[in-house]
Amino acid sequence: MIDPTHTRAAGRTLAIAVMAAAFGLAAVPAASAHAHLEKAEPAVGATVSGAPSEIRLRFSEPVEVRFSSIEVSRAEGGSVAAGASAGEPGVLVLKLARPLAPGGYKVRWKVISVDSHKTEGSFGFEVAR
């Protein structure tokens, strides 16, 4: 007959081993990760008082500028500007050749992180009248 005390001790030992393995994994820093949007200028969902001269997106990871893009379109449709250039590491910038007229706009972005993970997103902002 198996001693229940032994069984409970074995269970506790197993639980400790499992938790230790988990914390061992958690201690390993991420080699790299999906690039998620951390900050946008204009801000996500914001209303800005003056026409912005650029769209600046900061990501959680460095991105491959060659394979990443930003597109700005009017809320009712119609592309206004597209492209991307590098800012500081993890930052993607789209310079706007012409000031944006008052109204609503949509920004769509697609990025490839330096370890080739693809992410995308979109948000709106408004230029105040």
Add this chain to the structure above:
Amino acid sequence: MSRRLRAVSLGVLTGLSLAVPYGVAHAHGIAGNRVFPATLTIDDPAVSDELSLPTLQWLKGGDGTETTDYSFEYAKTITPNLGFSIASGWNQNQPGASGFDNIETTLKYMLLNNAEHEFILSVGLSVEWGGTGSSKVSDSATTIAPNLYFGKGLGDLPDSLALLRPFAITGQVGLGFPTQLTDPISGESNARVLNWGLSLQYSLPYLNQNVREMTGAPDFIKQLIPIVEASFETPTSNIGDGPRQTTGTINPGVIWSNGAVQVGVEALIPINAASGKNVGVIGQLHFFLDDIFPNGIGKPLFP
């Protein structure tokens, strides 16, 4: 060396050894702008490289038995759309017996990933291998279960409903077919059981990145996903003298994720007396291996 110290040493070495590298990296559950988190009591629709270690669950059953489960699940992509997972754990009952659960394996295939509508549809085949766990707590019969998984984000709602866009719904339904209709030892019927469940999520990361910047909120808050899961079991046939009612729990909780690591905790609220006598709890530490080891075990075997 004491037994506990040996366990800690072995555990840490196991965790760190997964950092050794083996050689476009593929995403965990992403459809367009939507990142579906790993859910705790039902399976999410993603095919990905992930590790849940550990999942801890405590619940007082309808018969008054307190059950604590310590489990793990490791999922590996074979191709970007096809994945395999293996799961097991330790089941502790008070009063009652304790022992290892049966090993369960699942083959899952992502049929559809629609970025515009944030929709994923997957199918899978799970096998609980009877007799691989302790006979005191696990079934001797092998059970085969086809499964259907889906996830739908509400990011395609119109601008007038923008604050509802962070919502997402996921679900799973599967029917278990025991390979033995009668338990050879007890003589009881092995019922065919429908396992089904849903989750409703509100993603603050989605809100912050796609709808409205959470200005001034600490990063920790921006990384939270409040969630309610519901998981049920319904005996459908070959029930014999066994219980016929649906049992399950409603599980409100919250998930935190930084993209590479996820921590989730939910209450387990029994839906009826047969499901449990008190509110239980489940907690999970989850690793997205495609982010942690993108050039090693975190990428498909056949990209």
